[in-house]
Amino acid sequence: MFKRLSLLLSLALLVAMLLLISMPMSSVAQDAEPTAIVGAFGGGETKISYWNGLTGSDGVTMNEMLAQFADENPEFEVTSEIIPWNTLYAKLQAAFVANQPPDLVLMHASEVPQFASFGVLMDLGPWYVGGGGWFDENDISSITYEGMQYQGVTYAIPLDNHGRGLWINTDMFEAAGIDTDPATVPTNYEDWVTLLQALTLDANGNNAADSSFDAENVVQWGYVVGEWPRVNFLSALAQHGGEMVSAEGQITVNSDAGMAALQQAVDLVYEYNVSPPPAGFDTWQGFASGSVAVIPTGTWFRNFAVDQTDINGTAWPQVQFGPQPATWFGIHAFMLPAMSTPEKAAAVQTLLQWISANQVTWAGSGQVPALLSAQAALDAENYPSNILLGQTFTDYGILDYQSTAVQEMYAALDPELDAALNNLKSVEDALNDAAERMQQVLDRAM
Amino acid sequence: MNHSKNAKNARARRFSLSLKSREILAAYAFLAPFMAFFLIFVVRAVVEAVRMSFYDWHILRPMRPYIGIDNYLELVNDSVWWISLQNTIVFTVLTVIGTTIVALAAAVAVTRPIRGQGFFRVLLYMPSLLSVGAVGLIWVWLLNTQFGIINYGLSFIGIRPVNWLGDPNLVIPSLSLTTIWWGFGFPMLIFIAGLQGIPEQLYEAARIDGGSDRDLFLYITLPLLRPTILFVTVTGVISHFQVYGQPFIMTTGGPGRSSYSLIFYLYQIAWTAFRMGYGAAVAVCIAVIMAVLTSVQFLVLSRRIEY
Numbered sequence: 001m002f003k004r005l006s007l008l009l010s011l012a013l014l015v016a017m018l019l020l021i022s023m024p025m026s027s028v029a030q031d032a033e034p035t036a037i038v039g040a041f042g043g044g045e046t047k048i049s050y051w052n053g054l055t056g057s058d059g060v061t062m063n064e065m066l067a068q069f070a071d072e073n074p075e076f077e078v079t080s081e082i083i084p085w086n087t088l089y090a091k092l093q094a095a096f097v098a099n100q101p102p103d104l105v106l107m108h109a110s111e112v113p114q115f116a117s118f119g120v121l122m123d124l125g126p127w128y129v130g131g132g133g134w135f136d137e138n139d140i141s142s143i144t145y146e147g148m149q150y151q152g153v154t155y156a157i158p159l160d161n162h163g164r165g166l167w168i169n170t171d172m173f174e175a176a177g178i179d180t181d182p183a184t185v186p187t188n189y190e191d192w193v194t195l196l197q198a199l200t201l202d203a204n205g206n207n208a209a210d211s212s213f214d215a216e217n218v219v220q221w222g223y224v225v226g227e228w229p230r231v232n233f234l235s236a237l238a239q240h241g242g243e244m245v246s247a248e249g250q251i252t253v254n255s256d257a258g259m260a261a262l263q264q265a266v267d268l269v270y271e272y273n274v275s276p277p278p279a280g281f282d283t284w285q286g287f288a289s290g291s292v293a294v295i296p297t298g299t300w301f302r303n304f305a306v307d308q309t310d311i312n313g314t315a316w317p318q319v320q321f322g323p324q325p326a327t328w329f330g331i332h333a334f335m336l337p338a339m340s341t342p343e344k345a346a347a348v349q350t351l352l353q354w355i356s357a358n359q360v361t362w363a364g365s366g367q368v369p370a371l372l373s374a375q376a377a378l379d380a381e382n383y384p385s386n387i388l389l390g391q392t393f394t395d396y397g398i399l400d401y402q403s404t405a406v407q408e409m410y411a412a413l414d415p416e417l418d419a420a421l422n423n424l425k426s427v428e429d430a431l432n433d434a435a436e437r438m439q440q441v442l443d444r445a446m
Numbered sequence: 447m448n449h450s451k452n453a454k455n456a457r458a459r460r461f462s463l464s465l466k467s468r469e470i471l472a473a474y475a476f477l478a479p480f481m482a483f484f485l486i487f488v489v490r491a492v493v494e495a496v497r498m499s500f501y502d503w504h505i506l507r508p509m510r511p512y513i514g515i516d517n518y519l520e521l522v523n524d525s526v527w528w529i530s531l532q533n534t535i536v537f538t539v540l541t542v543i544g545t546t547i548v549a550l551a552a553a554v555a556v557t558r559p560i561r562g563q564g565f566f567r568v569l570l571y572m573p574s575l576l577s578v579g580a581v582g583l584i585w586v587w588l589l590n591t592q593f594g595i596i597n598y599g600l601s602f603i604g605i606r607p608v609n610w611l612g613d614p615n616l617v618i619p620s621l622s623l624t625t626i627w628w629g630f631g632f633p634m635l636i637f638i639a640g641l642q643g644i645p646e647q648l649y650e651a652a653r654i655d656g657g658s659d660r661d662l663f664l665y666i667t668l669p670l671l672r673p674t675i676l677f678v679t680v681t682g683v684i685s686h687f688q689v690y691g692q693p694f695i696m697t698t699g700g701p702g703r704s705s706y707s708l709i710f711y712l713y714q715i716a717w718t719a720f721r722m723g724y725g726a727a728v729a730v731c732i733a734v735i736m737a738v739l740t741s742v743q744f745l746v747l748s749r750r751i752e753y
Contacts, residue, residue, distance in 0.1 A: 118506035279612025279701035280591040408719035419702030
């Protein structure tokens, strides 16, 4: 009897495991279009190896563009490798040491100082109009152009501006009687709290402003503070007039502005009950499953929201918790190894000219084209989020601090923000600890 | 006559020595390929890592100044190192104990003459075949607070959703649970081999003397499995002390730094900050700690081993 029971139980366990492994995890995964990790496009004699970290739906768009390029230019073959960003940067270092870097790499502008300081990047100044080339520096914003440079030398060609904004569940807004027009977005912390409380519901249908609200039994969250807390913090820090590093080279994340910025985020969780703690809460799946009303995300969220969820949503500008608006944004930019041969550089230049001329197509990934002319060519019907968020980057966007050690500083900051948001440390302790470690990093880099 | 005999003996001695020498040479010849790889890819790497730990060594920076023991002094004052060490020790203790108990129990269960014995052995060994990436992703979903099947199951008995990977007190045990499920298959095989090596007559004699199943296990099986337990725990400590994939995939070290492991931190230093010199110092210290732990285990567990 016991043997038979254990056999049946084991079989049931095995079947359950196989089902679990084979079944789609959610409706999101069910509809997801897989991105080819390594793709070869074309079959021509001129070969280009290209690395990037576009692991999301933007990778699909990039691969489609490469396929189109290869169709129009049959003499080329482009091999594209998609590698998660952190791994890409590590792998790239090893590739440079081994003298085997790719012919072309897409990186973030924040990486320009680090790799440029090693002397491994090619000076692309001559490719700009000002240097006698073809890429018009007057057709990109000045902040984008600055992001391509390190110590006065231009090392990169920008592809896009991608940055912070919100995605809202319009059905939840309408149910709460809140206007979804981005023009009505609150511009101070108190109004945001009021809005988010109205969108946070417990199992009995009470919202977070209601005295009978059950904070232990929330079924719909107004907001999620756990969605990439660092860029939320950097945005809020700037909104309060702060900065990560002062002009004197002092880390100032623990300034009054920093304390206020992080305390506001912490209070959304523990004071106003409008956000779950970050740990253990999957923000994207939360939005996709209809349990989050407002997700602070970015331009890259568009295709996920539209193609991979059933949620009726739209983009909104970044929250404004401080006295002035500010939102973080980054730049995807193309770079070449300094050791490229003239022939290889010429081949890559042809590809980049083609991609730059087709930046409107890249907007299909959700990102905002870097070229102002491409931004102007976007139509409001097909690219509403690109236009809305792109305008905020132009108006009040902030970039990462330019330093050869910015990633190491972030590695010191991220766990402290996480600790504060999960109530493991006070805001003051977390930011002081972060500042101490970040200062050590900065001092070493200087 | 004597002269001829002596000459013959001398030739024989020469032949004998020559044969011995040839045997030695043959042994070294067989060892040579492995030794070459071992010297180039292990010994040289270890020596290089120790040397690197005395430099401010950045992978792409041409200047690599000698800084003496500064990296080690920095390590002593590095709070994240101590947090990571503490987490790693807790994880290793939980996982090694858990894996040993589960593997031994499973081995005892599938060594009994039951129908479908082979099927059960394969079933229990199967998780070991998965990669850490697959295991991590599966368990992230199983333990997910919102959508996890474990919390869903617990809800039927009135337990509110547990934040397995988000609670600083639960995250290491959760990673340990995942690792036990993933890793007990191989030690189970070792235990099966150990159990099969215990003479059946010992059990028969004990049963004749009135020993219960519990007595047989405690006074025959366990003592005779001591060498196997030593092997399983030593290899377990070495393996689990180097845990990296589970925190990297399942928690990225969080919440806060509650699940930072030593190798996770080492990776951050070496491949996020690209500080190879400091990373090498961390690696050297990890190796020393593991050597000490292994020695202590040998000292404690190798006593009264009956081979």
